[in-house]
Amino acid sequence: MSSTTTPALRRVLNAAVVQFARHGYEGASLSRIAADAGIRKASLYSHVKSKDALFLAVFEDALEVEARFAHECFEAPEPTLPGLRYCESLLARYADSDHFRFLLRTSYIPPESLFHELQEGYEGYMQQLLMDFTTALRRHVGGGLADQDAEVMGHAYMGLVDSLHVALIYIGQERFEARLEALERLMNESIERLVAGARHG
Amino acid sequence: MSSTTTPALRRVLNAAVVQFARHGYEGASLSRIAADAGIRKASLYSHVKSKDALFLAVFEDALEVEARFAHECFEAPEPTLPGLRYCESLLARYADSDHFRFLLRTSYIPPESLFHELQEGYEGYMQQLLMDFTTALRRHVGGGLADQDAEVMGHAYMGLVDSLHVALIYIGQERFEARLEALERLMNESIERLVAGARHG
DNA sequence: AAAAAACTACCGACCGGTAGGTAGCTTTTT
DNA sequence: AAAAAGCTACCTACCGGTCGGTAGTTTTTT
Numbered sequence: 323m324s325s326t327t328t329p330a331l332r333r334v335l336n337a338a339v340v341q342f343a344r345h346g347y348e349g350a351s352l353s354r355i356a357a358d359a360g361i362r363k364a365s366l367y368s369h370v371k372s373k374d375a376l377f378l379a380v381f382e383d384a385l386e387v388e389a390r391f392a393h394e395c396f397e398a399p400e401p402t403l404p405g406l407r408y409c410e411s412l413l414a415r416y417a418d419s420d421h422f423r424f425l426l427r428t429s430y431i432p433p434e435s436l437f438h439e440l441q442e443g444y445e446g447y448m449q450q451l452l453m454d455f456t457t458a459l460r461r462h463v464g465g466g467l468a469d470q471d472a473e474v475m476g477h478a479y480m481g482l483v484d485s486l487h488v489a490l491i492y493i494g495q496e497r498f499e500a501r502l503e504a505l506e507r508l509m510n511e512s513i514e515r516l517v518a519g520a521r522h523g
Numbered sequence: 524m525s526s527t528t529t530p531a532l533r534r535v536l537n538a539a540v541v542q543f544a545r546h547g548y549e550g551a552s553l554s555r556i557a558a559d560a561g562i563r564k565a566s567l568y569s570h571v572k573s574k575d576a577l578f579l580a581v582f583e584d585a586l587e588v589e590a591r592f593a594h595e596c597f598e599a600p601e602p603t604l605p606g607l608r609y610c611e612s613l614l615a616r617y618a619d620s621d622h623f624r625f626l627l628r629t630s631y632i633p634p635e636s637l638f639h640e641l642q643e644g645y646e647g648y649m650q651q652l653l654m655d656f657t658t659a660l661r662r663h664v665g666g667g668l669a670d671q672d673a674e675v676m677g678h679a680y681m682g683l684v685d686s687l688h689v690a691l692i693y694i695g696q697e698r699f700e701a702r703l704e705a706l707e708r709l710m711n712e713s714i715e716r717l718v719a720g721a722r723h724g
Numbered sequence: 725a726a727a728a729a730a731c732t733a734c735c736g737a738c739c740g741g742t743a744g745g746t747a748g749c750t751t752t753t754t
Numbered sequence: 755a756a757a758a759a760g761c762t763a764c765c766t767a768c769c770g771g772t773c774g775g776t777a778g779t780t781t782t783t784t
């Protein structure tokens with residue numbers, strides 16, 4: 323998809339993701355991004371052809387990085403609840419990854435001109451998460467899991483994830499953890515019932 | 524708190540809430556707001572002293588309107604699940620109320636200069652919701668509800684609400700309803716267990 | 725009751741500043 | 755020497771906000 327990424331373009335993208343994550347599309351300025359990348363604003367146009375294009379490049383970048391991260395959270399089998407490792411790593415991820423902060427901010431409130439491209443991309447991210455969860459759930463419960471139950475738990479899990487994403491943005495660490503614990507408990511109880519049901523269903 | 528609201532100011536506030544809800548703080552322009560209110564930009568300053576002040580006025584307006592709406596959802600006793608009526612009315616509310624869309628958008632991603640005022644206000648909205656839910660839950664379960672359990676269910680409910688708020692913003696109606704159904708089911712099961720526990724506690 | 729003063733809401737013109745973007749020349753890299 | 759990437763200088767468009775002034779109403783003074 324993407325052509326070769328030169329070191330200079332790399333610097334631009336990295337500067338851009340910080341600014342976009344912090345100030346949003348409208349609030350971030352190209353001159354600031356250029357300055358952070360160590361060049362003049364006009365020189366940006368040697369690498370990208372418009373602000374829109376830059377934003378989209380950053381978005382694809384972020385999507386790739388974060389989708390890989392999320393997927394890796396599901397690789398090792400979970401000791402307790404399916405999908406829990408991803409949830410538990412969100413706090414640290416939000417603190418550490420500009421790409422993640424960028425992704426959350428611009429997916430919930432995208433610039434209107436780019437709405438469709440962005441929605442499609444984020445949709446893909448969430449879709450992958452859902453599939454990873456469903457797989458893990460099936461592995462956890464065992465063979466007797468009804469499709470309908472799996473679907474319901476999938477919806478619940480995606481709700482849980484969105485709820486945690488939002489919590490990252492606007493409530494503190496303590497309440498993030500309390501929320502995770504509370505919702506995890508509900509999920510856990512429900513899944514245990516599914517396990518029991520699958521055994522003598 | 525607020526001085527008298529003249530009809531002209533009313534028109535300005537109503538035009539502003541639409542623009543702010545649609546384009547955000549930075550994206551909304553005063554000239555457009557003025558035009559929609561039927562006056563020139565310069566005339567805005569007869570009614571408000573700055574863009575910040577206008578935004579805050581709109582915010583307080585929205586907060587008052589939406590807090591009252593939310594509270595009313597809890598007035599009549601709920602036949603089934605505590606707090607369900609609020610959740611079920613969100614879809615229509617989001618479609619109908621500029622104030623509500625404004626509130627969601629600007630609470631998740633506030634303009635940085637006004638961060639503190641806005642966070643405090645939205646905090647209050649959510650706090651009231653939590654108290655309304657807890658009251659309804661206690662009424663539903665009966666006397667034997669442990670404080671700790673009530674707290675956990677409160678966190679879960681607030682997570683559910685945030686998750687639905689987000690769903691309004693970026694996923695369609697069908698999946699909103701599916702999510703609500705799924706999470707409602709989890710809550711319901713957990714609450715039923717609390718009811719049983721309270722009976723022979 | 726009439727005149728004077730004050731006030732309100734509005735206007736067009738304009739301010740300094742910044743935005744994204746372009747033209748054309750120079751430097752660096754290959 | 756050609757291509758890529760940098761630069762300075764500049765453009766137009768728009769931003770939030772202020773200015774001086776005006777028409778019309780309300781309040782005060784005489």
